[in-house]
């Protein structure tokens with residue numbers, strides 16, 4: 001498969017794409033990102049790298065980090081599934097309403113409430129959760145040049161009213177064990193990790209290759225964990241647009257409000273795309289379109 005030729009076609013096709021999306025300005029620091037950034041990187045299981053555009057430029061990974069924190073919690077053998085469910089939410093990622101009906105048990109680990117419970121689990125089981133998460137991401141990406149963006153973290157901390165409400169509400173219902181400020185601090189930091197499409201595609205190879213770290217035989221997580229995490233990406237990775245992403249792209253994936261999307265084709269590749277303008281569900285409009293083109297032009301999806 002000539003992936004580079006296919007990526008070139010996608011880049012060309014989307015040159016004139018009329019993007020009606022908006023940048024995520026509820027985190028003020030993200031509003032400064034130029035909206036015309038566009039890059040894509042595909043890392044193949046045979047080690048091949050294919051890319052275009054701003055694929056080596058770092059951006060805020062935001063909710064894509066929820067896949068890393070879940071993987072780290074699984075690596076530490078944490079008991080998760082009594083405290084977080086694995087059902088699609090059909091609701092916005094920051095919704096408060098479902099939590100009350102479901103007695104403080106979030107629908108899945110990729111909506112904010114679920115990721116805050118995973119953050120609580122990591123704060124309980126790790127001595128230095130921020131350092132340990134960053135070390136884990138650097139290990140799976142095989143790249144030490146990955147960092148938190150303090151400006152983005154503090155910008156979200158100042159305006160993170162919904163996340164503050166979510167964590168307090170779950171604390172009241174008995175599903176949070178640690179101090180809420182410690183969990184929020186960790187959560188805002190995890191969301192602030194800056195990575196390029198290239199780095200994301202390499203890191204996500206653990207999910208495409210049964211837990212193996214790219215270019216090595218070392219397993220970062222068990223293959224059974226990748227099976228489960230991929231299933232949750234497929235059903236819950238795009239919140240109330242998970243069905244649409246499955247329908248149009250047909251790969252497990254995860255988005256973030258920084259405009260990034262990562263998707264994997266098990267045993268074949270991991271691909272990351274970045275375009276900051278978001279649709280009303282909080283997913284990158286052009287990013288989704290690029291991935292739809294990828295699975296259409298290659299004729300390969302998991303279905």
Ligand SMILES: NC(=O)CC[C@H](N)C(=O)O
Nearest residue numbers: 062063093112191256257
């Ligand atoms: N969907 C996202 O990327 C949301 C992450 C963001 N940090 C928030 O909590 O609102």
